[in-house]
Amino acid sequence: MYDPDLDALLAPVRPDLERVESLLCATLDQVEEPLGPSLRRFFAGGKRLRPALVILVGRLFGPLPPASYKLAAAIEVLHAATLIHDDVLDRATMRRGQETLHVTWSTNAAVLAGDCLLARAMVLSGEIAAAGTPEVMVRLAESLCTICAGEICQTLAPHRDHSREAYYRRIEGKTASLCAVTAETAGLLAGADPSQSAALRRFGHELGIAYQIVDDVLDLAGDEGQTGKPSGKDLCCGLVTLPVLSYLESSKESSRENAEGENPVETVLRGQCDAAHVRAAIKAIRASGAVESALQEARDHAARAQEALEALPDTSARQTLHALTHYITCRAH
Amino acid sequence: MYDPDLDALLAPVRPDLERVESLLCATLDQVEEPLGPSLRRFFAGGKRLRPALVILVGRLFGPLPPASYKLAAAIEVLHAATLIHDDVLDRATMRRGQETLHVTWSTNAAVLAGDCLLARAMVLSGEIAAAGTPEVMVRLAESLCTICAGEICQTLAPHRDHSREAYYRRIEGKTASLCAVTAETAGLLAGADPSQSAALRRFGHELGIAYQIVDDVLDLAGDEGQTGKPSGKDLCCGLVTLPVLSYLESSKESSRENAEGENPVETVLRGQCDAAHVRAAIKAIRASGAVESALQEARDHAARAQEALEALPDTSARQTLHALTHYITCRAH
Numbered sequence: 250m251y252d253p254d255l256d257a258l259l260a261p262v263r264p265d266l267e268r269v270e271s272l273l274c275a276t277l278d279q280v281e282e283p284l285g286p287s288l289r290r291f292f293a294g295g296k297r298l299r300p301a302l303v304i305l306v307g308r309l310f311g312p313l314p315p316a317s318y319k320l321a322a323a324i325e326v327l328h329a330a331t332l333i334h335d336d337v338l339d340r341a342t343m344r345r346g347q348e349t350l351h352v353t354w355s356t357n358a359a360v361l362a363g364d365c366l367l368a369r370a371m372v373l374s375g376e377i378a379a380a381g382t383p384e385v386m387v388r389l390a391e392s393l394c395t396i397c398a399g400e401i402c403q404t405l406a407p408h409r410d411h412s413r414e415a416y417y418r419r420i421e422g423k424t425a426s427l428c429a430v431t432a433e434t435a436g437l438l439a440g441a442d443p444s445q446s447a448a449l450r451r452f453g454h455e456l457g458i459a460y461q462i463v464d465d466v467l468d469l470a471g472d473e474g475q476t477g478k479p480s481g482k483d484l485c486c487g488l489v490t491l492p493v494l495s496y497l498e499s500s501k502e503s504s505r506e507n508a509e510g511e512n513p514v515e516t517v518l519r520g521q522c523d524a525a526h527v528r529a530a531i532k533a534i535r536a537s538g539a540v541e542s543a544l545q546e547a548r549d550h551a552a553r554a555q556e557a558l559e560a561l562p563d564t565s566a567r568q569t570l571h572a573l574t575h576y577i578t579c580r581a582h
Numbered sequence: 583m584y585d586p587d588l589d590a591l592l593a594p595v596r597p598d599l600e601r602v603e604s605l606l607c608a609t610l611d612q613v614e615e616p617l618g619p620s621l622r623r624f625f626a627g628g629k630r631l632r633p634a635l636v637i638l639v640g641r642l643f644g645p646l647p648p649a650s651y652k653l654a655a656a657i658e659v660l661h662a663a664t665l666i667h668d669d670v671l672d673r674a675t676m677r678r679g680q681e682t683l684h685v686t687w688s689t690n691a692a693v694l695a696g697d698c699l700l701a702r703a704m705v706l707s708g709e710i711a712a713a714g715t716p717e718v719m720v721r722l723a724e725s726l727c728t729i730c731a732g733e734i735c736q737t738l739a740p741h742r743d744h745s746r747e748a749y750y751r752r753i754e755g756k757t758a759s760l761c762a763v764t765a766e767t768a769g770l771l772a773g774a775d776p777s778q779s780a781a782l783r784r785f786g787h788e789l790g791i792a793y794q795i796v797d798d799v800l801d802l803a804g805d806e807g808q809t810g811k812p813s814g815k816d817l818c819c820g821l822v823t824l825p826v827l828s829y830l831e832s833s834k835e836s837s838r839e840n841a842e843g844e845n846p847v848e849t850v851l852r853g854q855c856d857a858a859h860v861r862a863a864i865k866a867i868r869a870s871g872a873v874e875s876a877l878q879e880a881r882d883h884a885a886r887a888q889e890a891l892e893a894l895p896d897t898s899a900r901q902t903l904h905a906l907t908h909y910i911t912c913r914a915h
Contacts (some may be wrong), residue, residue, distance in 0.1 A: 270740050280734075281730070281731040281735060283734075284734055284738065301704075309673070331910070338690045338694070356689065357670075357671045357738070358737075360667055360670055360671065361730060361733055361734050361737060364667060364700070364726075364730050365730040365734065367697070367700055368726035368727040368729075368730050369721055371704055371722070371726060372720060372723040372727060374708075374719075375707075375711070375719035375720035375722075375723045378708070378711040378712075378719050378720075378722060379711075379716040379717060379719070379720055380621035383708065383719075384710040384718060385712035386704070386708035386712070386716075387705060387708035387709060387711075387712055389708075390701055390703070390705040390707075390708045391705060393697075393700075393701035393704060394698070394701040394702065394705060397614070397694060397698040397701050400694055400697075401614040401615075401617055401694050401698065402614060404691075405616055405687070405688075405776050406616070407695055440846070460705065471732075485651040492627055495793055524853055
């Protein structure tokens with residue numbers, strides 16, 4: 250989705266991002282028909298935050314290493330594959346303002362599209378390995394393992410763990426691990442030393458955590474037209490995100506009950522997902538201050554990401570990474 | 583499934599295969615609960631033909647390169663991932679004599695299991711790349727792309743192409759491409775020169791084609807207790823395999839009609855998949871000589887695979903590869 254603020258922020262690296270875009274197009278052109286056009290539409294909706302991270306981190310250390318474009322494309326393709334399969338698992342109907350692939354087509358098409366993109370990401374990272382940086386491949390593969398492990402826990406574990414620790418473990422697997430690896434591998438290509446690599450990992454991790462908290466807040470406090478997803482989707486799936494946790498914690502102290510004598514959020518979490526109940530739950534969460542408290546937690550993680558940047562070369566790319574981190578906690582979608 | 587003939591054939595490389603088995607166990611141990619035990623049962627049913635290929639090809643050139651064990655494990659894990667997703671796409675209920683994962687668990691579990699195994703295969707091949715042979719990674723990834731492209735055509739193409747060319751294209755994608763890459767990458771690790779690499783590719787390709795034709799014959803002429811799959815499964819999915827093609831070609835000449843005045847195979851292909859119709863179709867195919875004619879075609883490909891071996895060092899490993907090729911066209915499952 251187009252966002253003028255993000256567009257202005259990334260203006261200095263626009264030519265680099267255009268080159269990544271060409272690589273993405275070339276990659277999608279290789280996808281067998283009839284899946285190609287659907288995937289092109291799916292990709293068109295992305296913000297390209299991960300490619301921007303690769304380019305900006307690469308530029309921290311001087312001229313951009315040529316393999317950075319391929320790494321940016323590989324990570325965006327890997328990310329897209331995990332989103333498409335995630336939508337199958339969640340039975341999500343909307344993503345990036347469009348019907349999800351398994352709704353437009355079928356579950357089979359979505360499973361195949363994800364596999365096909367994973368295979369393409371493997372080719373791209375295999376080529377990076379062949380060009381001299383095989384560690385990138387191992388890191389990306391390990392991150393995919395972490396993402397899968399998180400999904401297995403979330404989807405198949407017999408009991409849902411509604412603790413704060415479980416929430417953080419989940420978003421670490423879902424988002425932060427790939428962001429950490431994105432920053433780290435971009436640094437690896439550019440010759441980051443071990444302490445810089447550690448700082449990049451920390452930066453990516455904290456940024457990913459902040460990003461996911463904001464994403465979870467937008468599920469409850471965002472505008473559907475802007476987020477491209479129906480509000481309360483996570484809640485209806487029984488997913489207890491940080492604002493919901495904050496709400497539930499605070500509602501233990503002050504009793505908040507609906508007409509049926511029950512907390513309206515717990516009603517939805519129990520599976521009562523009709524529009525009226527979801528609206529009531531969202532209203533209750535918004536009124537409780539839980540949204541603001543979760544956003545504060547996101548801002549704390551963003552501040553830690555910005556702190557991590559201080560160990561890295563003081564360049565205009567670093568300033569952009571700093572601003573991008575700020576943008577992430579203020580974005581509306 | 584245990585087969586004493588295959589067991590005797592592979593006796594000389596049993597210790598190597600045991601090491602691959604340990605690596606596979608270690609890999610599966612890293613899969614998040616609760617998926618681990620189901621995957622261990624799934625793996626227990628495999629014949630390990632691809633690992634055997636890796637080991638035998640490696641031994642053609644002298645002492646086995648240490649990375650061969652990892653390559654064998656990576657390929658077996660990749661293969662398992664594609665089988666699990668393939669069963670989701672086909673809605674298959676049985677595989678390797680057991681209920682398929684998406685039946686025992688759910689489609690979600692099977693999608694995740696496949697993803698998780700793809701990620702593990704990526705880690706293993708990333709480690710091979712890091713140890714100095716990144717080409718292996720690229721080849722495996724390209725083979726996964728070919729497998730996905732084949733599945734996209736088979737599953738999503740609006741019209742089914744029932745020609746012999748389409749059949750060969752499909753089994754090239756489904757089976758022969760990974761067998762070709764298995765033999766080729768095993769040779770790459772062992773220092774095969776370009777002409778030996780080409781011979782290995784050709785060997786793997788022809789072996790894979792022969793293997794898949796026999797597999798397709800077993801769907802119609804095999805014993806369900808031995809194949810571990812219900813007979814006529816492909817036919818019920820509308821898949822026209824080589825014996826079916828041979829039957830349809832010959833039935834154009836001599837008219838063969840059932841009580842409804844229709845060719846019994848076409849009845850099933852049109853979606854009449856109750857047990858009586860499937861039995862009648864299988865009986866008609868078996869009686870027509872189409873099974874024998876397809877097996878002859880498999881034997882021709884096996885002979886070409888054996889011819890390709892002649893360009894490779896004359897060792898006991900080569901004799902075993904020769905015998906393995908013969909075994910494949912004579913196996914009962």
